[in-house]
Amino acid sequence: MLDDQNQIRLIDRSDMLGIISNFSHLVESGYESANSLEADFGYCEGGLVFLGLGGSAIGGDIIRDWIGPQIPNGVRIERGFELSAPIASDSLVICCSYSGNTRETISMLEQVLGSKHRNVLLISSDGKLKEIAKRKKLRFVQLESGMPPRTTLPAVVSAISVISDSIGWTKKASSEILAAADACDVFIRKNLGRDVPETKNIAKQLAHQLHGFIPVAIAPNCMTSVARRWKTQMNENAKQHCFFGIFPEISHNEIVPWQRDARSDALVALLLKGAGLNEELEQGFLRLENLLRGSARTISISPVGKSKIEILLNHVLIADFTSTYSAILSRVDPTPVEEIERFKHENE
Structure with missing residues (x-):
């Protein structure tokens, strides 16, 4: 289904895929506005x-x-x-x-x-x-x-x-993100875009793997942003529950139910890796990954990049595209969030 462009157009009526594919344009737009x-x-x-x-x-x-x-x-x-x-x-x-x-x-x-x-x-x-x-x-x-x-x-x-x-x-932060934007466009074209077949498309594969389960995005504390992004994008785009946890904090609490609570069968741990980890944090996260693999359903996500911002943005893109494909797989238009708009208006 996720390779059927006609089906995608029928479901993604507001063209969320088109918006998130226009990544470098948005980076340049923000750059020009602030530069003025x-x-x-x-x-x-x-x-x-x-x-x-x-x-x-x-x-x-x-x-x-x-x-x-x-x-x-x-x-x-x-x-x-x-x-x-x-x-x-x-x-x-x-x-x-x-x-x-x-x-x-x-x-x-x-x-x-x-x-x-x-x-x-x-x-x-x-x-x-x-x-x-x-x-x-x-x-x-x-x-x-x-x-x-x-x-x-x-x-x-x-x-x-x-x-x-x-x-x-x-x-050089602004020049770094401009360079990262170009690399992210390549990442979209090769790995995430609607025209990339499911056999080569990371996000389409993840959408299938997550279908019917509740994802829990887990990241080192220096990557809290991308774990939160997974949660909010699955909530708003896919209209599904998603939660997030941060290491090392979860090693002091959440690892208990991951190993003991039978309801963990409904969850998938998304292990987000690869940006600015010192040796102690990297080794600790690896121990956590090995521990969870012994008791829970896990998926590791490790995009590459030449800079920290490129790696973070590639994580963001994977979350954005996966949540959008998850919505399409559930035959839901990813863009509208009527519940949020209604709540805002009711409280005005």
């Missing part, structure tokens, strides 16, 4: 505080895993109505909402602005965030309109890489 800013952020020794939820927040997670260690005081992600702690005056606050109308994100932004913090960057396609940027004369990165928020991750990450270079946290 004429703003001096200073060095921002307080680090980065990223405000956002859902598909608009995942870009902050990727940034934290990729260049977080190079940013003074690191990257802090806020997903809520209220800030978890005060924000240092010398930090950069990035507020991201694709629609520009996310209530929680706007609530946090109001707290930031109420504290007179001015080193703020807004990222959106439209909505209230764009209005606030104009009214308050705040820096603003314009995203392309008319897309599902979760598909704009490449643009958001690319835009922040430009800002990071301009601040001086990094020197």
Whole structure:
């Protein structure tokens, strides 16, 4: 079925496959939008505080895993109505909402602005965030309109890489992601795209392997972003449950039910590997993999890449395409998320 282009077009009516295949364009779009800013952020020794939820927040997670260690005081992600702690005056606050109308994100932004913090960057396609940027004369990165928020991750990450270079946290992050984007396009064409037959298509094969099971994405703590991406993409694209766990934390709790709970038969452990692991973490993750293989259904996913960002983005692409093919396999249009939209409107 996943090689039948007519069937795919009938089910994927909003062309999610087309959107996620246009990866390098989105990276370049974010790069150009951020590069057009004429703003001096200073060095921002307080680090980065990223405000956002859902598909608009995942870009902050990727940034934290990729260049977080190079940013003074690191990257802090806020997903809520209220800030978890005060924000240092010398930090950069990035507020991201694709629609520009996310209530929680706007609530946090109001707290930031109420504290007179001015080193703020807004990222959106439209909505209230764009209005606030104009009214308050705040820096603003314009995203392309008319897309599902979760598909704009490449643009958001690319835009922040430009800002990071301009601040001086990094020197070549933006050039790294542009190079990675070209490599990711090759990865799509050879391994993931709709025209790649199932016998050679990693994502189509994974969709079949996961069909009828609940995936649990497990990653080392330096790759938390891609484990979360698996969860959210399976939730939104495939309309299926998916959970994630982070090593070494799960070795202190979750390994018990993996070996003892009979309901583990309904689960598949997706072991995500391959980006920035030190020797201790790599050896520990290998021990975990061997342990789970003795008691549970497991699948290892290890994309290659010339840089950490390329490996992280290839992981993202595998999750994006697999979740989309999983939806098609279940005869579900991957794009609409009526439940989320209805919940938002009911709470306005």
